Amino acid sequence: MPLQSSVESSSVVGHHSGGAGPLQEFLDTPGVTDVLVNAPGYAWIDTGTGLEQRPVALPTAGSVRELAVFLAASGGRRLDDASPMVDARLPGGVRLHAVLPPVADGCTVISLRVVRGGSHSLEDMETMGTVAPAIGVALRSLVKARASVVISGATGSGKTTLVSALLSCVSPQERMVIIEEAGELEPRHPHVVRLVERRPNIEGAGAVSLATLVRESLRMRPDRIVLGECRGVEIADVLTAANTGHRGGMVTLHANSIHEVPARVVALCALAGMSERAAVLQTSAGFQAVAHMERTAHGRVVSEVGIFSVDADRLRVDSALRVTRDGVEEGPAWHRWRESVEQAS
Ligand SMILES: Nc1ncnc2c1ncn2[C@@H]1O[C@H](COP(=O)(O)OP(=O)(O)OP(=O)(O)O)[C@@H](O)[C@H]1O
Ligand SMILES: [Mg+2]
Numbered sequence: 348m349p350l351q352s353s354v355e356s357s358s359v360v361g362h363h364s365g366g367a368g369p370l371q372e373f374l375d376t377p378g379v380t381d382v383l384v385n386a387p388g389y390a391w392i393d394t395g396t397g398l399e400q401r402p403v404a405l406p407t408a409g410s411v412r413e414l415a416v417f418l419a420a421s422g423g424r425r426l427d428d429a430s431p432m433v434d435a436r437l438p439g440g441v442r443l444h445a446v447l448p449p450v451a452d453g454c455t456v457i458s459l460r461v462v463r464g465g466s467h468s469l470e471d472m473e474t475m476g477t478v479a480p481a482i483g484v485a486l487r488s489l490v491k492a493r494a495s496v497v498i499s500g501a502t503g504s505g506k507t508t509l510v511s512a513l514l515s516c517v518s519p520q521e522r523m524v525i526i527e528e529a530g531e532l533e534p535r536h537p538h539v540v541r542l543v544e545r546r547p548n549i550e551g552a553g554a555v556s557l558a559t560l561v562r563e564s565l566r567m568r569p570d571r572i573v574l575g576e577c578r579g580v581e582i583a584d585v586l587t588a589a590n591t592g593h594r595g596g597m598v599t600l601h602a603n604s605i606h607e608v609p610a611r612v613v614a615l616c617a618l619a620g621m622s623e624r625a626a627v628l629q630t631s632a633g634f635q636a637v638a639h640m641e642r643t644a645h646g647r648v649v650s651e652v653g654i655f656s657v658d659a660d661r662l663r664v665d666s667a668l669r670v671t672r673d674g675v676e677e678g679p680a681w682h683r684w685r686e687s688v689e690q691a692s
Pocket of ligand 1: 381460461462475477500501502503504505506507576599647648
């Protein structure tokens with residue numbers, strides 16, 4: 348769907364029918380997940396099989412800048428010398444990030460992410476081959492048991508899309524509060540409250556952080572608190588929520604495997620001033636499971652699910668199910684998973 352904008356057309360966009368000007372045709376191409384511009388004349392397109400360079404009618408650095416400013420405005424954000432970076436959600440489900448020179452060297456950098464997978468259900472993901480049947484059963488039991496879950500994966504692996512699918516399985520009687528940086532999650536669910544972080548204005552005032560929003564959400568009678576992406580000190584508030592009776596929460600975290608999740612959690616907790624011991628105890632008590640997304644040569648898959656444990660004061664994630672070339676294999680924590688998750692569901 349072309350981006351619709353109430354903002355007056357810029358000359359770069361004006362010649363084209365869609366709202367993203369010369370980039371709209373790529374956004375409309377099935378399978379394209381990312382459209383990236385960092386120099387005049389061409390764009391990099393991620394079609395699911397890696398980046399490809401394509402010529403694009405943005406002949407000068409000035410025209411790239413003009414398009415970025417226009418797109419930011421259509422997402423309700425400003426982009427100028429006083430605030431040279433922007434992260435915004437555009438109408439039509441596209442996420443924009445842009446940086447102006449001189450912070451970006453030479454030319455404005457535009458990164459567009461198409462979130463067309465945002466409203467997939469878990470069934471859709473099973474049909475697409477992203478979720479193997481046994482993993483689907485495991486994920487549904489996590490939701491039903493109201494386990495608190497970390498969704499891990501590398502950048503662009505499909506974490507946000509999986510969270511949307513999991514939230515679509517949540518009982519319609521539950522009220523969920525979703526806290527995000529740019530409003531990407533689109534669960535198919537009748538009762539969603541969405542809070543989006545606010546950056547400071549040019550005087551440095553008015554910021555509303557993710558951490559503040561997590562604290563506010565506690566007063567909103569949530570059945571589930573969902574943090575789109577945990578990248579900093581807000582982890583302390585998420586852990587507090589998870590340890591004060593708010594079960595069934597979900598959060599995504601950048602990590603390359605389930606086994607790297609503990610180190611990432613401890614590092615983020617350190618940013619929030621928590622000791623390693625507090626991080627280990629609060630995570631193992633508040634969160635039960637990890638589901639890991641991976642981008643493979645055959646597409647994106649939920650490659651492993653595991654559960655948190657503590658071993659000699661260290662936080663661990665033990666594998667319960669893992670996708671291999673021969674199918675889904677049970678891991679060392681499978682029996683513990685069945686006892687703690689499946690029986691609670
Ligand atoms: N299972 C899937 N099959 C095909 N495309 C997918 C799948 N999951 C996600 N995508 C697409 O891949 C892109 C990245 O997905 P998503 O935003 O969910 O990843 P992410 O891991 O949350 O990324 P980030 O690290 O930037 O937060 C999106 O364009 C999305 O539509
Ligand atoms: Mg994401």
